[in-house]
Amino acid sequence: MTRKRFEPVHLIFMxxxxxxxxxxxxxxxxxxxxxxxxxxxxxARDPEVAGSVRLTxxxxxxxxxxxxxxxxxxAYILARKRFPLKQLVNGIIDLPIVIPHSAAGIALLGIISxxxxxGDLGERVGVRFVGGYAGxxxxxxxxxxxxxxxxARDGFAAVPEQxxxxxxxxxxxxxxxxxxxxxxxxxxxxxxxSILMWARGMSEFGAVLVVAYHPMITPVLIYERFGAFGLKYxxxxxxxxxxxxxxxxxxxxxxxxxxxxxxx
Amino acid sequence: xxxxxxxxxKLGDFAVRDVSFDVGRGDYFVLLGASGVxxxxxxxxxxxxxxxxxxxxxxxxxxxxxxxxxNRNIGLVFQDQALFPHMTVRKNIAYGLRSRGAGRGxxxxxxxxxxxxxxxxxxxxxxxxxxSGGEAQRxxxxxxxxxxxxxxxxxxxLSSLDVSARSGMRALLRRLNRSGLTMVHVTHDYEEAxxxxxxxxxxxxxxxxxxxxxxxxxxxxxxxxVARFIGIRNFFPGVLIAGxxxxxxxxxxxxxxxxxxxEGEGYIIIRSEDVIISLExxxxxxxxxxxxxxxxxFPVRLGIEVIVDIGVEIAALVTKESAEGLGLxxxxxxxxxxxxxxxxxxxx
Numbered sequence: 001m002t003r004k005r006f007e008p009v010h011l012i013f014m015x016x017x018x019x020x021x022x023x024x025x026x027x028x029x030x031x032x033x034x035x036x037x038x039x040x041x042x043x044a045r046d047p048e049v050a051g052s053v054r055l056t057x058x059x060x061x062x063x064x065x066x067x068x069x070x071x072x073x074x075a076y077i078l079a080r081k082r083f084p085l086k087q088l089v090n091g092i093i094d095l096p097i098v099i100p101h102s103a104a105g106i107a108l109l110g111i112i113s114x115x116x117x118x119g120d121l122g123e124r125v126g127v128r129f130v131g132g133y134a135g136x137x138x139x140x141x142x143x144x145x146x147x148x149x150x151x152a153r154d155g156f157a158a159v160p161e162q163x164x165x166x167x168x169x170x171x172x173x174x175x176x177x178x179x180x181x182x183x184x185x186x187x188x189x190x191x192x193x194s195i196l197m198w199a200r201g202m203s204e205f206g207a208v209l210v211v212a213y214h215p216m217i218t219p220v221l222i223y224e225r226f227g228a229f230g231l232k233y234x235x236x237x238x239x240x241x242x243x244x245x246x247x248x249x250x251x252x253x254x255x256x257x258x259x260x261x262x263x264x
Numbered sequence: 265x266x267x268x269x270x271x272x273x274k275l276g277d278f279a280v281r282d283v284s285f286d287v288g289r290g291d292y293f294v295l296l297g298a299s300g301v302x303x304x305x306x307x308x309x310x311x312x313x314x315x316x317x318x319x320x321x322x323x324x325x326x327x328x329x330x331x332x333x334x335n336r337n338i339g340l341v342f343q344d345q346a347l348f349p350h351m352t353v354r355k356n357i358a359y360g361l362r363s364r365g366a367g368r369g370x371x372x373x374x375x376x377x378x379x380x381x382x383x384x385x386x387x388x389x390x391x392x393x394x395x396s397g398g399e400a401q402r403x404x405x406x407x408x409x410x411x412x413x414x415x416x417x418x419x420x421x422l423s424s425l426d427v428s429a430r431s432g433m434r435a436l437l438r439r440l441n442r443s444g445l446t447m448v449h450v451t452h453d454y455e456e457a458x459x460x461x462x463x464x465x466x467x468x469x470x471x472x473x474x475x476x477x478x479x480x481x482x483x484x485x486x487x488x489x490v491a492r493f494i495g496i497r498n499f500f501p502g503v504l505i506a507g508x509x510x511x512x513x514x515x516x517x518x519x520x521x522x523x524x525x526x527e528g529e530g531y532i533i534i535r536s537e538d539v540i541i542s543l544e545x546x547x548x549x550x551x552x553x554x555x556x557x558x559x560x561x562f563p564v565r566l567g568i569e570v571i572v573d574i575g576v577e578i579a580a581l582v583t584k585e586s587a588e589g590l591g592l593x594x595x596x597x598x599x600x601x602x603x604x605x606x607x608x609x610x611x612x
Contacts, residue, residue: 165308
């Protein structure tokens with residue numbers, strides 16, 4: 001057996017990569033190390049912090065679930081069908097990724113605030129967008145739904161069309177084929193897209209800030225504490241929130257990975 | 265039972281045009297053609313996976329050209345089986361029944377029955393990814409058959425199997441056909457056509473150029489293409505008697521052949537270029553020497569074809585020089601010799 005030796009130039013590439021890794025890890029580690037366990041425990045007991053973490057997790061999860069139901073079938077159409085202006089549609093889906101998120105929040109306000117069709121309609125059925133949960137979810141979804149749609153579309157595109165044809169030939173309706181063949185086979189992509197959307201929604205600041213300063217999601221709370229009390233008070237909240245996000249992220253990844261093995 | 269009239273369809277690089285043929289109830293209809301002539305498109309159009317650009321499809325006298333796929337009840341076994349990889353074999357087989365609203369009890373019973381019939385009971389709980397080619401093909405058949413289709417379409421069902429699995433699958437397909445199932449089988453392999461077909465349709469460049477029973481297709485190819493594509497002029501049904509030296513008995517003749525096949529019914533194929541014509545019974549290594557009378561002689565693309573009646577009509581391909589040198593003509597008495605090793609046996 002010959003050991004693969006690294007070319008000198010590859011060592012340089014790896015050295016450069018190490019700098020980038022350091023750039024990501026060092027600030028996070030620095031923040032973690034300068035926060036004591038006592039501070040963390042105290043922060044965790046702070047009802048304002050706990051409430052905002054719960055709100056952030058649930059709002060993002062709610063936005064992900066609602067938009068998954070609506071946009072996963074659409075992702076299937078994008079993967080399977082040809083139609084006019086399809087490229088334009090794909091471009092529109094990616095739009096939220098490139099526009100500044102505060103601008104996205106301003107744009108969103110324009111259609112959900114009082115006096116607009118959706119805003120008034122929501123008010124009539126008791127859904128409050130501006131300064132309400134619905135508004136937070138809308139802002140989170142606006143900036144994060146492209147991740148779900150793109151992942152689901154790629155997942156569906158990877159399902160062999162032959163299998164869907166076979167299912168139709170066996171007498172299944174198109175809806176049944178979608179639910180029993182396409183979705184289960186694209187499930188990993190849909191799930192990882194959902195995790196990505198959920199994580200992205202949770203970390204959203206700009207768009208939510210514009211639409212709903214209150215109730216306060218954790219990124220807004222961190223910003224407020226920083227502005228009002230300084231770095232020392234903002235840091236423990238940030239560390240706690242990152243920890244919670246990471247924990248959920250890892251658990252979901254493991255669950256998604258476990259499915260992969262089961263499908264073997 | 266299944267009638268295709270003037271069917272045309274273009275799909276990407278492949279196209280079929282003006283295809284017409286007729287499959288009778290209980291027929292084993294083999295569509296024979298080189299790869300890329302549009303055989304798969306034809307099957308997909310018949311099942312309703314795609315719709316034709318022109319033409320009609322009739323099933324039991326009823327037009328089904330625009331009928332949705334799930335209402336047609338024409339089974340299709342895909343070339344690569346298309347088993348659902350995320351389901352067990354049992355769920356694969358049950359899929360069609362459940363899709364048609366069968367209850368759990370009936371689904372279980374029918375799945376078990378078909379599994380027993382096709383000998384796949386032992387791996388019902390496995391995933392398709394763990395099956396061998398022959399096993400997967402039997403599962404694909406079971407999945408199609410359990411919904412009791414009125415007609416079964418097979419896309420190259422033997423091509424993905426190894427030699428040993430192939431003869432078992434052939435026997436299975438024949439048994440299904442004999443039990444009354446109408447079948448349409450697409451292949452590029454003329455041996456499959458010989459072994460299975462009750463009728464053959466030959467496809468060339470996207471259309472069906474000749475249909476008929478096998479002996480008609482092989483003995484009287486309608487075009488130069490068919491003759492060349494089929495590549496054989498002599499094929500005869502009969503019985504193989506195995507033993508020290510294998511013998512093949514047909515039409516009152518006995519032929520020595522080289523084969524390790526099992527005894528039983530089958531066909532032999534002799535290429536016309538392997539039949540030697542002489543004026544005297546020659547002393548050569550050829551084991552099979554028969555006297556006969558020339559009944560026909562005509563030029564073909566390469567050389568001269570001589571038909572000799574030795575009890576059956578056998579075609580020999582000779583050069584123009586040989587034909588002239590030997591003075592071959594209709595009515596002349598000659599000897600034909602065939603090496604045992606030049607006779608190819610195909611089990612039925």
